[in-house]
Amino acid sequence: MAGSTSRVRLVDVATAAGTSPSTASRALHGGAGVTDELAARVRQAARELGYSVNRQARSLRRGHDTAIGVVVEDFTIPYFGTIVAQVEQAAHERGFGVVITCAGSGRSEEEAVEPLLSRNVAGLVVATGTAGAPEGFLADLASSMPVVQVDAPLGSPFSDAVGIDNVAAGRRLTEHVLAHGHERVLFVGSGPAASTVELRREGYEQAMRAAGFAPLSTHLGFLPVETADRAVVALQQYLGDGTTPGITAILSGVARVTMGLVSALARLDRRDVAFAAIDDLVGADAFNPPLTVLEQDVETIGARAAQLLFARIEGWDGPPSHEQVPLRMIERGSGELAPAGRTLTAF
Amino acid sequence: MAGSTSRVRLVDVATAAGTSPSTASRALHGGAGVTDELAARVRQAARELGYSVNRQARSLRRGHDTAIGVVVEDFTIPYFGTIVAQVEQAAHERGFGVVITCAGSGRSEEEAVEPLLSRNVAGLVVATGTAGAPEGFLADLASSMPVVQVDAPLGSPFSDAVGIDNVAAGRRLTEHVLAHGHERVLFVGSGPAASTVELRREGYEQAMRAAGFAPLSTHLGFLPVETADRAVVALQQYLGDGTTPGITAILSGVARVTMGLVSALARLDRRDVAFAAIDDLVGADAFNPPLTVLEQDVETIGARAAQLLFARIEGWDGPPSHEQVPLRMIERGSGELAPAGRTLTAF
DNA sequence: CTGAAAGCGCTTACAG
DNA sequence: CTGAAAGCGCTTACAG
Numbered sequence: 175m176a177g178s179t180s181r182v183r184l185v186d187v188a189t190a191a192g193t194s195p196s197t198a199s200r201a202l203h204g205g206a207g208v209t210d211e212l213a214a215r216v217r218q219a220a221r222e223l224g225y226s227v228n229r230q231a232r233s234l235r236r237g238h239d240t241a242i243g244v245v246v247e248d249f250t251i252p253y254f255g256t257i258v259a260q261v262e263q264a265a266h267e268r269g270f271g272v273v274i275t276c277a278g279s280g281r282s283e284e285e286a287v288e289p290l291l292s293r294n295v296a297g298l299v300v301a302t303g304t305a306g307a308p309e310g311f312l313a314d315l316a317s318s319m320p321v322v323q324v325d326a327p328l329g330s331p332f333s334d335a336v337g338i339d340n341v342a343a344g345r346r347l348t349e350h351v352l353a354h355g356h357e358r359v360l361f362v363g364s365g366p367a368a369s370t371v372e373l374r375r376e377g378y379e380q381a382m383r384a385a386g387f388a389p390l391s392t393h394l395g396f397l398p399v400e401t402a403d404r405a406v407v408a409l410q411q412y413l414g415d416g417t418t419p420g421i422t423a424i425l426s427g428v429a430r431v432t433m434g435l436v437s438a439l440a441r442l443d444r445r446d447v448a449f450a451a452i453d454d455l456v457g458a459d460a461f462n463p464p465l466t467v468l469e470q471d472v473e474t475i476g477a478r479a480a481q482l483l484f485a486r487i488e489g490w491d492g493p494p495s496h497e498q499v500p501l502r503m504i505e506r507g508s509g510e511l512a513p514a515g516r517t518l519t520a521f
Numbered sequence: 522m523a524g525s526t527s528r529v530r531l532v533d534v535a536t537a538a539g540t541s542p543s544t545a546s547r548a549l550h551g552g553a554g555v556t557d558e559l560a561a562r563v564r565q566a567a568r569e570l571g572y573s574v575n576r577q578a579r580s581l582r583r584g585h586d587t588a589i590g591v592v593v594e595d596f597t598i599p600y601f602g603t604i605v606a607q608v609e610q611a612a613h614e615r616g617f618g619v620v621i622t623c624a625g626s627g628r629s630e631e632e633a634v635e636p637l638l639s640r641n642v643a644g645l646v647v648a649t650g651t652a653g654a655p656e657g658f659l660a661d662l663a664s665s666m667p668v669v670q671v672d673a674p675l676g677s678p679f680s681d682a683v684g685i686d687n688v689a690a691g692r693r694l695t696e697h698v699l700a701h702g703h704e705r706v707l708f709v710g711s712g713p714a715a716s717t718v719e720l721r722r723e724g725y726e727q728a729m730r731a732a733g734f735a736p737l738s739t740h741l742g743f744l745p746v747e748t749a750d751r752a753v754v755a756l757q758q759y760l761g762d763g764t765t766p767g768i769t770a771i772l773s774g775v776a777r778v779t780m781g782l783v784s785a786l787a788r789l790d791r792r793d794v795a796f797a798a799i800d801d802l803v804g805a806d807a808f809n810p811p812l813t814v815l816e817q818d819v820e821t822i823g824a825r826a827a828q829l830l831f832a833r834i835e836g837w838d839g840p841p842s843h844e845q846v847p848l849r850m851i852e853r854g855s856g857e858l859a860p861a862g863r864t865l866t867a868f
Numbered sequence: 869c870t871g872a873a874a875g876c877g878c879t880t881a882c883a884g
Numbered sequence: 885c886t887g888a889a890a891g892c893g894c895t896t897a898c899a900g
Contacts, residue, residue, distance in 0.1 A: 180665075181638075183893060194871045199895060207869060229639045230577045230586065231893035234876045239577065241620070241640070249606040252597060259596040262623050271636040273588070273620045276609050289618040291528075292576045293588070318527075433803050440807040455804060456780050460787040462809035530877060541887045546879060554885060578877035581892045 182223045190219035203227075229271070233294055241271035242483060243290030245300045247278045253429060253453065253472055257301050257324055260476025261483075268484060270296070277302045283311045291315075297483045300333075301325050320486030322479045327369035334482045335496045336475050340370050343452055343501055344377025347425050347468050350503065351448050352385050355512050356423035360412050361391040362405075362435060363427045371427040374452060378425060390421065394431050405431075405438035413444065422448060422513035429453035436461060450509030459506055466509030469502045529570045537566040550574075576618070580641055588618035589830060590637030592647045594625045600776060600800065600819055604648050604671055607823025608830075615831060617643070624649045630658045638662075644830045647680075648672050667833030669826045674716035681829045682843045683822050687717050690799055690848055691724025694772050694815050697850065698795050699732050702859050703770035707759050708738040709752075709782060710774045718774040721799060725772060737768065741778050752778075752785035760791065769795060769860035776800035783808060797856030806853055813856030816849045 188198035193212060201208045201216035208216075219225075233239035244261055246254045258274065265272045273293055277286040283302075290298065297320035300312060315321055316332035323335040344361075351359055361378040363371040379389040390412070394404050414420020424439075424447055426432040432451040439447060440462070450466045458465040478497055535545035540559060548555045548563035555563075566572075580586035591608055593601045605621065612619045620640055624633040630649075637645065644667035647659060662668055663679035670682040691708070698706055708725040710718040726736040737759070741751050761767020771786075771794060773779040779798040786794060787809070797813045805812040825844055 181641075184895095185893080195894075196871055196873095196896080197869085200870090203895085209869065212869085226635055226639050228581075228641070228893050229636075230581045230641055231876090232895070234575075234577045234581055234878085235893080235895045237876070241636075249596075249609065250599060250602045252599065252602070255597045255599070255602045258621070259623065262596065262621060266623070266628075266636070271620050271640060272622070273618050274605070274609060275619070276606065276613070281613075288573055289576075289588075289613070292573050293618060294528075294575070294577055436804045436807040440811065457783045457802060457804055457808065460783040460809065461804065461807045464787065531879095532877080542878080543880080543887055543889095544885085547886090550879085556885065559885085575877050578892090579879070581894085582877080582879045584892070 181228065182225050183228070184225070187216060187220045187223055187225045190223060191216040237294070238296050239271075239294045240269060241265075241273055241293060241295050242487070243287070243293075243295040243298045244272055244274045245277050245283075245286055245290070245298060245302060246274065247276070247302045249274075249276065251430060252456070253325070253470070254301055256472040257299070257476040257479070260473055261299050261480045264477065264480030264484065270484075287311075287315070295319070296487045297321065299324060299479050299483055301479075320483055322483045322486075324475060324479045325370055327373055331494060334479075334486070334494050336479045336482065337370070337498060338470055338475075338501055339498045340373035341377040341380070343468055344374035344379075344425075344427070345381045346377070346501070346503070347374075347450055347452055348378045348381035350450055350466070350468075350505075350509050351423040351425065352381065352387075354423075354448065354510055356448055357385075357387050357513070358419065358421045359387070359390070359423040359425060360421045361389065361425045361427060362408070362431050363391060363393050364431050365393050365395050371431075374427045378427075394434055402434045402437040402441070405434040406441055409435070409438050409442060409444075413442070413447065423509075423511075424449045426451035429455060432465075432467075436465065446511065448509055448511040448513070454504065458504075461508070463508045463511070464506035466506045467504050469504050471499050471502065474499050528575065529572050530575070531572070534563060534567045534570055534572045537570060538563040584641070585643050586618075586641045587616055588612075588620055588640060588642050589834075590634070590640075590642040590645045591619055591621045592624050592630075592633055592637070592645060592649060593621065594623070594649045596621075596623065598777060599803070600672070600817070601648055603819040604646070604823040604826070607820055608646050608827045611824065611827030611831065617831075634658075634662070642666070643834045644668065646671060646826050646830055648826075667830055669830045669833075671822060671826045672717055674720055678841060681826075681833070681841050683826045683829065684717070684845060685817055685822075685848055686845045687720035688724040688727070690815055691721035691726075691772075691774070692728040693724070693848070693850070694721075694797055694799055695725045695728035697797055697813070697815075697852075697856050698770040698772065699728065699734075701770075701795065701857055703795055704732075704734050704860070705766065705768045706734070706737070706770040706772060707768045708736065708772045708774060709755070709778050710738060710740050711778050712740045712742050718778075721774045725774075741781055749781045749784040749788070752781040753788055756782070756785050756789060756791075760789070760794065770856075770858075771796045773798035773800075776802060779812075779814075783812065793858065795856055795858040795860070801851065805851075808855070810855045810858070811853035813853050814851050816851050818846050818849065821846050 184198055185195050188195045198216045201213040262272045275286045275289055299322050301324035313332045321333040323333055325337050326335050361375050363375050375391055382389040392408055412421045426435050452468045454467045454469040531545055532542050535542045545563045548560040589612055609619045622633045622636055646669050648671035660679045668680040670680055672684050673682050708722050710722050722738055729736040739755055759768045773782050799815045801814045801816040
């Protein structure tokens with residue numbers, strides 16, 4: 175057991191083993207060039223004293239830390255939680271620490287990243303959903319350290335990226351409800367700044383136009399708390415007043431928005447409106463009706479991001495790779511409703 | 522703009538401002554004892570060069586880092602995501618970094634915490650739900666640095682703690698369904714190791730016994746993926762086979778379990794069984810029937826934990842405080858169902 | 869194979 | 885008010 179007063183240093187271990195700090199360091203980490211016998215003595219002393227290296231000192235000396243940074247837009251969103259979990263796991267396996275920071279709620283990217291850079295992290299996973307301008311702050315960063323972007327709208331020429339094909343996702347979701355006879359379909363995004371969601375909207379518009387229907391979209395904004403209230407107001411506007419024909423299907427571009435829409439539809443008691451969403455939600459099979467979703471494989475996205483990052487950290491020097499992880503449609507019912515007043519026969 | 526090749530050091534700033542590192546350091550952080558004019562020159566040089574302090578060096582010199590550690594059981598669970606978000610926010614406001622680690626999935630506490638200790642974090646927020654043995658590893662830690670426990674079963678004599686009154690929560694949830702005429706009520710926990718959930722079960726048993734009914738409880742385990750399948754199996758066993766009278770109400774002790782139960786009840790199409798849970802769930806108002814919950818104010822729990830931790834870090838030396846944040850019952854319908862075949866008049 | 873020495877970038881008594 | 889010097893704990897050329 176380590177004494178709980180003050181951490182034991184390498185010199186303590188060396189002294190206990192009857193050698194010098196230099197040799198002790200080599201015995202514990204350096205590997206080469208130490209007698210087996212002496213190395214064993216050092217390792218035992220380290221064990222007995224409960225030694226663990228002071229990483230600040232090591233990092234200062236080596237010029238980079240065995241830690242990576244993770245920049246996330248919002249920790250309360252399950253998507254990001256899963257990314258963090260995967261990255262932390264990969265880091266832990268390699269003996270790396272993980273320092274996190276939040277880029278949301280009005281903080282600038284510089285401000286968000288400073289706590290990471292000032293700790294000399296060896297690389298960065300950036301999952302903000304909004305970043306990715308090739309001329310931005312991240313590009314600057316990516317030229318001096320490995321950066322992997324997650325859920326980024328565009329592949330940057332300076333960094334690796336892992337995500338989904340957003341345009342195709344929007345198209346596929348749209349085609350799903352079109353196939354069930356819908357023509358007046360509303361797409362709901364979170365806001366113009368969420369560029370991945372905007373790409374999904376683009377896919378939606380492509381699919382609508384290809385089918386000969388007019389696209390119609392709106393935004394709910396970013397704050398989950400307010401989302402349900404806004405959704406009620408927004409939906410009432412589009413659902414029709416009995417005289418004008420309203421929309422018959424709703425598509426949600428992202429989980430946060432789905433949460434709001436699901437509550438709003440429940441409050442309005444409109445279970446007749448078809449509804450499908452990008453991103454799965456916990457309990458979606460218990461919704462009324464059960465929610466059809468186009469699911470992202472978030473675990474794979476997080477795991478691949480970590481793999482790419484550590485490959486770079488370990489020196490891999492290939493061209494930036496932009497990976498797209500396949501999506502999976504989970505049909506649970508809500509997206510398969512036919513438009514009210516119309517019976518489908520062919521499907 | 523900072524050059525992107527190599528970080529600028531304090532000595533660079535000092536040189537640019539025509540002074541020494543000592544004075545530059547004092548001008549930027551130390552505060553006292555530098556001419557206004559010189560201080561201004563240093564600050565401008567720092568700004569122009571894009572200087573930001575190397576925290577590893579600072580920490581090494583000062584003996585402790587301006588960073589805190591957060592130990593979490595599982596980042597994908599919204600409860601912990603909210604704790605992390607709150608703590609990160611508080612840390613950021615104080616110029617502290619946040620390094621995280623996961624204590625779940627078979628890692629020992631020592632192993633989980635090592636990456637934090639080896640970085641000399643100034644304090645720890647520990648949210649593992651299972652820890653809290655007064656003689657454990659954490660107690661050892663708490664004697665050498667500030668530790669705040671979140672969601673801990675017992676108040677440790679060595680550290681602050683923030684959470685809820687778990688026994689009272691179990692009692693209150695139980696009394697809710699008892700008030701609607703239920704007598705055969707099943708409590709579902711996650712596993713014997715989750716001691717906060719076990720305390721909730723204790724409250725449930727107290728309430729059942731006080732009402733003269735026999736308590737009946739089971740566990741679903743920890744893995745969210747398997748939970749729904751296990752829940753189906755478990756529920757079939759308790760719901761009765763038509764000849765024997767089954768349970769008429771189910772209580773869930775924690776969010777992960779609720780997710781499984783909600784899916785299982787949907788699959789079994791048993792909307793007649795009353796159901797109430799501790800912890801709110803996203804979309805709970807869209808469930809069928811809408812889910813009644815006893816909600817934890819997780820944001821307040823996280824915020825208070827951070828406040829306590831930083832108070833300790835800044836030197837506050839009061840006795841360990843064990844705070845319990847009030848709960849809120851959200852009645853949405855699922856817990857208010859009367860037992861099938863029995864009509865209530867009095868409520 | 870081993871150890872004395874230098875140095876990573878910072879802060880802080882200490883002397884002026 | 886200012887600066888030269890020491891030292892936080894480690895690693896790594898360098899010399900032996």
